Amino acid sequence: MKITDLKVDLINITYTHTMSSATSKASGTTKCIVRLGTDEGIVGLGEAPGGAETHEEILRAYEAVRGHDPFRIEALVERLPGPHRGLYGPTPTAMSAVEMAVWDIMGKAVGRPVCDLLGGRYRAAVPVCAPLFTDEGAEADFASATVAAAEAAIARWGFGAVKVKAGVYRPGTELGALRALRRQFGDGLALRVDPNGVWSPEESIRFGQRALDLDLEWMEDPTWGIEGMQRVRAAVPIPLATNMCVRNFDEVPVAFRARAVDVILGDHRIWGGIWPTRKLAALCEGMNVGFGLHSSHELGIATAARLHLAAATAHLSYPIDVTHWFHADDVIEGGPLPIRDGAIAVPTGPGLGVEIDPEALERGAARCRRDGPYMTTFTHPSRYRWWV
Ligand code: MG
Helix, strand or coil: CCEEEEEEEEEEEEEEEEEECCCEEEEEEEEEEEEEEECCCCEEEEEEECCHHHHHHHHHHHHHHCCCCCCCHHHHHHCCCCHHHCCCCCCHHHHHHHHHHHHHHHHHHHCCEHHHHCCCCCCCEEEEEEEECECCCCHHHHHHHHHHHHHHHHHHHCCCEEEEECCCCCHHHHHHHHHHHHHHHHHHCEEEEECCCCECHHHHHHHHHHCHHHCCCEEECCECHHHHHHHHHHHCCCCEEECCCCCCCCHHHHHHHHCCCCEEEECHHHHCCHHHHHHHHHHHHHCCCEEEECCCCCCHHHHHHHHHHHHCCCCECCCEECCHHHECCCCECCCCCCCECCEEECCCCCECCCCECHHHHHHHHHHHHHHCCCCCEECCCCCHHHCC
C-alpha cells in the first residue's frame, strides 16, 4: 500500500465561552482537517490546529511521505525531520496531522482500532480532566466563578479532576480559588493549577508553600524552564508537571537529571505524532517519571487519536485534559465524543474509529470562509504582571 493523495479542509469551531489564560485568549479555534488517501482506496483522517500556515506545513509533510508504505511507521516518522530535532522540515504540528492519518489507515486496513496497534486496549475508557479557563470577570469574583464553572462541568460530565488556568490574577487570588474548590468538593476531586510558566521561581515557591494543605495533584509549569522548575521542586513537596519545559527528546534527560519534573505531559502535536509520544511514554515509564497528556483543544479526530494512545499506555496514570466540552460544534459523526462519569469510551471501530460528518465539515468550512481563521491572542491582556 502507498500514500497517494491528500485533501485538507480548514474549518472554524467556536467556543461556548471565551477561553482566557495567562498567555492566550480565544473565542474559537481553526483546524486543518486532513484526509490522506492510498492506492488501495483507504482514507485516513488527521487534524491539526492552525490555518493557512499549518496547511502549508501539512503539504510539506505530505510531500515527505508521498509514495510511502503506511505500515512502515518508524521509517515514515524518520522521513519527517523537524525543527524540534534541529533540522529543517515541517513543524511537529503538521507532522502529527499526517502521522495520525497514517495510523487511521493502518487500523482500517487490518480492521482493528488504533489502540490494538499500539500495545492493545489496556483500558476501555479514559478518565478526563476539565481545564477551567478564566472568563475575565472581576478578580474579587474569581473564586466563586471558578466554583460555579466547576459545579456546572462536574454536574453535567462527572469530571473527577479539574485544572485552574492561573497566572491571570494575583497568585493569592488564584490560591483562593483552589481553596474554594477544595472546600466545595472535598478530597475526592483532583486539583491542578497551571499558570503557564508566568510566575517567577520565588512566586512559585511561595504559592506552593501556601498550598501544601490542598493536596494538589500537581502544579503545572508554575515557572519557566528546567532550571526554574528545579528550584521550585527543590523547595516545595508538590509534584510538578510540564508541557512547556520538556517539549523534545533532547530536554528529557536534562529534566530527569535535574529532578525538575515529576510528570511529563505528552501531546502528539508537540512531539510530532502518536509514535514519538508513545516513545516518550516509554522513557517516562523506564525512569519512573509520571506521564499524562496535554490538550491542544482537539476536535473529535484528534481526541480519538489521544484516546487510543491513552488506552494502550498503562503508564499513563492521570486523567487527560480535554476541552471539547466547551466547543460549540465538531466535525465527526455523532458530534463531540461524549464524556460520561468523567471519562470517554475509547472508540472500538477500525482505525481511529471516528468518521467525518460532511455537513459538520461544511458548517466549519463555511465559518472559516466567512470569518477567516480564528486567531488566538497570545499574552493575555490582563496577565497580572502587566498591572501589578
Ligand atoms: Mg499546561
